Amino acid sequence: MSIFRIALAIGMAILLAASSVLPTSAALWYNPDTNQFEDRAATANRGGSPIRKQIVSYETTHKPGTIVIETSERRLYLVLEDGKAMKYGIGVGRDGFRWSGTHRITRKAEWPGWTPPPAMRKRVPDLPAYMPGGPDNPLGARALYIGSTLYRVHGTSEPWSIGQAVSSGCIRLTNDDITDLYDRVQVGALIVVKH
Numbered sequence: 001m002s003i004f005r006i007a008l009a010i011g012m013a014i015l016l017a018a019s020s021v022l023p024t025s026a027a028l029w030y031n032p033d034t035n036q037f038e039d040r041a042a043t044a045n046r047g048g049s050p051i052r053k054q055i056v057s058y059e060t061t062h063k064p065g066t067i068v069i070e071t072s073e074r075r076l077y078l079v080l081e082d083g084k085a086m087k088y089g090i091g092v093g094r095d096g097f098r099w100s101g102t103h104r105i106t107r108k109a110e111w112p113g114w115t116p117p118p119a120m121r122k123r124v125p126d127l128p129a130y131m132p133g134g135p136d137n138p139l140g141a142r143a144l145y146i147g148s149t150l151y152r153v154h155g156t157s158e159p160w161s162i163g164q165a166v167s168s169g170c171i172r173l174t175n176d177d178i179t180d181l182y183d184r185v186q187v188g189a190l191i192v193v194k195h
Helices: 003-021 118-123 175-184
Strands: 028-031 036-039 054-057 067-070 075-079 084-089 101-110 142-146 152-154 165-167 190-194
Touching: 075 175, 084 175, 142 175, 142 190, 152 175
Parallel strands: 067 190
Antiparallel strands: 028 036, 054 084, 067 075, 075 084, 101 142, 101 190, 142 152
């Protein structure tokens, strides 16, 4: 074996050893639903949502355009014409953070900024006072603001969390699904959140 090949083999071995002990340089981002900073690379490969949106039969007395959230089912229904609804998988509030009620959508935002509420900042003092919108923002690609509450229907870059009880009360969809819902819903639409 030539000296060049031996030097190359030693160099590759050193690089491989160093890469296995050095931390990755992926950006940390704050996940408000777990109240922790997380390594984006560590969570990026968990796969997509196991729940796909679909049009289903849906009997209701609510008018088309109404959003009905079935928290226990972990599904969101957008009421359509003729006894149909668009059904989306959602992530919901974890124990102690679930709620119910009837409100209106009061605002819509694309790539919204996030201001953590005071109670959340008290629980997690390391939170930023404000986080600008973008791919690392916990509110994801779109947000629908619910009445005068602190809650939103919003996107997430953690599609594997859909179908889980993981949030601090907000309703989350994949970024693709919230973008679809956002385009279908008007400000003023009724939203009904059930347990």
